Structures are given as structure tokens and as C-alpha cells.
Amino acid sequence: MRRRDVMIGLGGLATHNATAATLPWLSPDLPDGTRAEAHLVQTPGKQPLIQLSDRPPNLESPIQAFRAAITPNDQFYVRYHLAGVPDMKALDSWKLTVDGDAAERTITYTQQDLNDLPQTEVIAVCQCSGNRRGLCEPHVPGVQWGFGAMGCASWHGPRLRDVLTRAGIKGEAVEIWVNGADHPVINATPAFHKCLPLSKALADETIVATSMNGSPLPLWNGFPARLVVPGWTSTYWMKHLTNITVSSKPLDNFWMKKAYRVPAGMFPVGKPFPTQDDTATWPITDIMVNSVIATPIAGEEVERSGFTVRGVAWDRGHGILRVEISLDGGGSWQDALLDRDLSPFAFRAFRLDTGPLPRGTAELRVRATSNNRESQPDAWKVNPAGYHNNVPQRLTVKVV
Amino acid sequence: MLMRIARLSLIACCMTVPAMAQRVPLAAGPGKDVVEGGCSTCHSLSYIPMNSRFMSPETWKAEVTKMRAAFGAPIDDDAANQIITYLVAHYGAPAK
Numbered sequence: 326m327r328r329r330d331v332m333i334g335l336g337g338l339a340t341h342n343a344t345a346a347t348l349p350w351l352s353p354d355l356p357d358g359t360r361a362e363a364h365l366v367q368t369p370g371k372q373p374l375i376q377l378s379d380r381p382p383n384l385e386s387p388i389q390a391f392r393a394a395i396t397p398n399d400q401f402y403v404r405y406h407l408a409g410v411p412d413m414k415a416l417d418s419w420k421l422t423v424d425g426d427a428a429e430r431t432i433t434y435t436q437q438d439l440n441d442l443p444q445t446e447v448i449a450v451c452q453c454s455g456n457r458r459g460l461c462e463p464h465v466p467g468v469q470w471g472f473g474a475m476g477c478a479s480w481h482g483p484r485l486r487d488v489l490t491r492a493g494i495k496g497e498a499v500e501i502w503v504n505g506a507d508h509p510v511i512n513a514t515p516a517f518h519k520c521l522p523l524s525k526a527l528a529d530e531t532i533v534a535t536s537m538n539g540s541p542l543p544l545w546n547g548f549p550a551r552l553v554v555p556g557w558t559s560t561y562w563m564k565h566l567t568n569i570t571v572s573s574k575p576l577d578n579f580w581m582k583k584a585y586r587v588p589a590g591m592f593p594v595g596k597p598f599p600t601q602d603d604t605a606t607w608p609i610t611d612i613m614v615n616s617v618i619a620t621p622i623a624g625e626e627v628e629r630s631g632f633t634v635r636g637v638a639w640d641r642g643h644g645i646l647r648v649e650i651s652l653d654g655g656g657s658w659q660d661a662l663l664d665r666d667l668s669p670f671a672f673r674a675f676r677l678d679t680g681p682l683p684r685g686t687a688e689l690r691v692r693a694t695s696n697n698r699e700s701q702p703d704a705w706k707v708n709p710a711g712y713h714n715n716v717p718q719r720l721t722v723k724v725v
Numbered sequence: 726m727l728m729r730i731a732r733l734s735l736i737a738c739c740m741t742v743p744a745m746a747q748r749v750p751l752a753a754g755p756g757k758d759v760v761e762g763g764c765s766t767c768h769s770l771s772y773i774p775m776n777s778r779f780m781s782p783e784t785w786k787a788e789v790t791k792m793r794a795a796f797g798a799p800i801d802d803d804a805a806n807q808i809i810t811y812l813v814a815h816y817g818a819p820a821k
Contacts (some may be wrong), residue, residue, distance in 0.1 A: 356775070356776070356777060356778070356779055357777070357778065358774040358775055358776065358777030358778055358816065359772060359775050359776075362771050362774045362775045363744045363775075377771065377775055378769050378771045378772055378775065379769050379771065380767065380768055380769040408767060408768060463779070464779040464780075466776050466784060466788055467776075468775070469775050469776065470773075480744075504782075509767075509796075510765065510766065511767065511797060511798075511799070512768065512797075513796070513799070514800075515797075516794070517793070528726050533753020564808050570766045584794065612779065650734060
């Protein structure tokens with residue numbers, strides 16, 4: 326870390342100065358403009374997060390949040406597409422309606438109604454499709470996320486299956502459409518509606534979460550209820566869930582047909598999504614195996630007698646088999662110790678005690694392998710929207 | 726000294742700064758007012774410096790077209806051209 330970077334960073338924070346300031350732990354691989362724009366902001370109910378935009382709010386967790394397998398609610402990232410974000414007052418009269426041409430009947434749920442259904446819990450990673458987009462080479466347009474557009478929580482609520490069953494699913498149903506209380510600023514903008522194939526909507530792990538890590542969902546994480554779709558990227562995890570439509574037809578809108586798509590066959594999928602596939606592109610679904618070192622952070626001074634490397638690894642629901650760490654820029658690798666497995670969809674915490682190292686600069690790298698023998702590629706699989714960047718993280722520390 | 730700085734950087738993580746402050750004012754130049762008026766209807770202007778400087782003129786044009794065609798931004802052809810020219814000049818990839 327250049328000393329100047331640190332001093333400028335602190336100066337910017339201390340004085341609220343609007344000149345370019347760099348948070349010392351932001352990756353040098355981010356665009357220069359992102360490094361100048363990103364800054365720590367405290368919003369209600371949250372610790373300071375790295376703000377990339379305020380309208381709509383897009384804030385990522387500092388990398389230090391990933392030292393443990395569970396991400397605290399007040400450090401959990403925030404992502405909205407559209408600036409019509411509901412406040413608590415707007416959600417006072419919240420209810421969830423299930424209907425559609427392939428539903429037997431219309432059902433309306435209050436929060437209490439959801440609590441009265443059989444409850445389940447799943448520990449799962451919520452990761453933005455575009456996490457690490459800002460680290461892609463070449464850079465692609467979009468929110469320039471670093472490492473922190475993700476988190477892992479214990480989600481609690483009824484299964485989506487049970488919510489749907491009470492409305493009755495007709496034989497011709499092919500998709501479940503979902504909609505939340507957030508909305509566009511102008512009428513001409515397509516509202517953020519998404520859909521799931523029946524196979525994922527009815528899966529054991531898919532729930533309507535009304536609590537997160539034992540507390541109500543924070544407002545900006547989807548209060549009072551959000552969809553939780555373990556193993557899939559969070560574009561499907563609809564916040565402030567207000568409408569579920571059981572449909573006999575595929576959803577045809579910008580958010581399914583144009584956005585959130587990857588080249589057909591480029592990435593592995595668990596459950597296919599045939600109603601939304603075309604010959605050139607598929608909807609993004611499964612999270613790719615990945616890992617992050619949360620401590621030490623880039624540029625940190627570490628002791629020559631040895632230090633502890635900590636972080637987390639995760640995948641799309643097979644679970645983590647192995648995490649390897651290099652202390653010499655990829656020349657040699659050693660296995661990290663894995664903490665207990667909380668769930669196949671959860672962060673798996675790891676640690677490595679390095680032993681003595683020579684003084685000077687050391688480049689750390691980390692790579693994970695899943696129980697399905699999927700591992701992180703050496704090069705990013707280039708796709709136009711900057712998704713699935715799971716290239717092994719590299720960071721440099723100073724051994725003193 | 727370096728160690729003290731490293732510690733300070735962690736402390737900085739716990740400091741608070743006011744929300745909603747715009748970080749980087751847009752660069753001065755022809756078309757800035759059109760950009761501010763057109764783009765900030767729907768989103769904060771921070772999206773612009775955040776996405777710099779790596780976009781080619783074609784990519785900036787495609788972004789503005791996407792905002793109009795996909796998101797329905799009420800920007801006419803003349804305003805769009807001014808916006809694209811401004812973005813390419815101030816936030817586009819530097820000429821090689």
C-alpha cells in the first residue's frame with residue numbers, strides 16, 4: 326500500500342472532502358473512477374458500507390466482513406436497480422398476494438399469516454450476479470462492485486412451496502413470477518419483476534424469509550419478506566415481496582429477456598430454466614465456486630513470525646471440498662483448515678496459520694474447489710454483463 | 726508509522742460520514758447541464774464517474790441508447806447526442 330493512498334483516504338473521510346479519496350483496501354484492479362467515487366457511508370441500521378451510488382442505494386460490505394461464515398445484518402450489502410425504494414411507512418400495510426392464470430385461487434397473506442405456516446431455516450449465500458464486476462478485465466459497464474456484493478445469513482420463514490400450495494397450482498403452470506414493493510421512478514421504466522422455473526420454486530431450500538440471522542429483515546435487505554433462492558444469484562431473491570403469480574406462460578420482460586443473461590452453456594447449471602433459454606443466451610442462475618481472503622487485507626503489515634489468513638469459500642450448493650492458499654504468488658499452495666460446514670449453500674470459513682516468512686513483500690492467493698470438483702478458473706470467462714468473476718483473488722502484504 | 730497507518734485504516738472503517746453526499750462533482754464542460762438534467766431523473770450521477778474511464782465512444786453510446794430504449798428515459802435525439810459527446814470527452818477511455 327502506498328502511504329499516500331492511506332493518508333488521502335483518511336483525509337477524505339475525516340473532512341468529508343469531496344476530492345478524490347481512496348479507501349486503502351479497495352482493489353487496485355477497480356476502475357480509477359470507481360476508486361475515486363466509492364466511499365464509506367453509514368445508513369440507518371447499518372455499519373459504514375462502501376457506497377457506489379446513493380439513488381438507488383448500492384452499498385457493498387468491506388472485505389473485513391468476510392472473516393466469519395455469517396455476515397451480520399448491519400454489514401450486509403444493499404442492492405437496488407430502481408430508485409423507488411419503499412420506506413417503513415409505505416410497508417405498514419404490506420401484504421403478499423398469490424394469484425395467476427395457473428393458480429386455483431387468489432390468496433392474500435399478512436406477516437402473521439406467513440408466520441402461521443410451517444417454518445424452516447436455511448443458511449445461504451446471497452450474492453449479486455455482478456459481484457466483482459469492477460475487477461473484470463476488460464472492464465464492462467454496470468455497478469462496479471468489488472468483493473463485497475454478497476453475504477451469508479441464516480434465513481427463516483415458510484417454504485415458497487407451502488405459500489404456493491394454499492393458492493393451488495394448476496397442471497399448466499410453468500413459472501412462478503415475483504414482484505416487490507420497490508418501483509421505477511418513471512412509468513416508462515420496466516418494473517423489476519423476475520421469475521423462477523417451477524423446479525426451483527418448489528425446491529426444499531427456496532423460502533419466503535421473514536427473518537435474517539434471528540432478526541426482522543433490515544429495510545434495505547427486503548423487509549418484511551424476501552424470496553430466498555439458495556444456490557442462485559440474488560437477482561431472484563425478490564425484496565419486499567408483494568406479488569407471486571402462478572403462470573402458464575413465460576415472463577417476457579426486460580429483466581428476464583435482456584438483462585441477467587449469460588452465453589448459453591458457458592457456466593454449469595443445476596436446475597434448467599427451459600422457458601427462458603434461447604439459442605444464444607441463458608438466464609444467469611447458479612453461483613460459481615469462489616473464495617475470498619478477508620484478513621489480512623491488501624497492503625497490511627504482517628509479522629515475519631507468522632500470521633493467520635482467514636476468509637470464506639462458497640459455491641452453488643454442492644459445498645466446499647478444499648481451499649488452497651499460496652503465500653508466494655502461486656508458486657506453491659497449501660491447504661487451509663476448514664471450519665464446520667453450516668449448509669451446502671453457506672459460506673465455509675477457512676484459516677491458515679502461515680508459519681515464519683521472510684521479510685519483504687508476499688503475494689497471497691486463494692482458490693476453492695467444490696464437492697462437485699468445480700474449481701476457480703485462472704482467467705475470467707468473459708461475458709458482456711460482467712457476471713461470474715471467480716478468478717482467484719490476489720493480494721499483496723508486507724512482511725515486517 | 727506504517728503499522729499505525731494500517732490500524733488507522735481499520736478505525737476508518739468504523740467512522741461515520743453523512744449519507745447522500747455526492748462524492749465527485751461532474752467535470753465542467755459543454756453538455757454537463759444536459760447530463761445532470763437527463764440522467765439524474767432516475768439515478769444519482771455517481772454512476773458516471775464510477776464507470777470511468779474505460780468505455781469506448783461506442784460503449785457510451787450504447788449505454789445512453791439503453792437508458793432511452795430499455796428504461797424509457799425522456800431524452801430526445803439532440804439531448805442524447807450532447808450527453809454522449811460529454812461522456813466520451815470526460816469519462817471515456819483515454820485515447821491511445
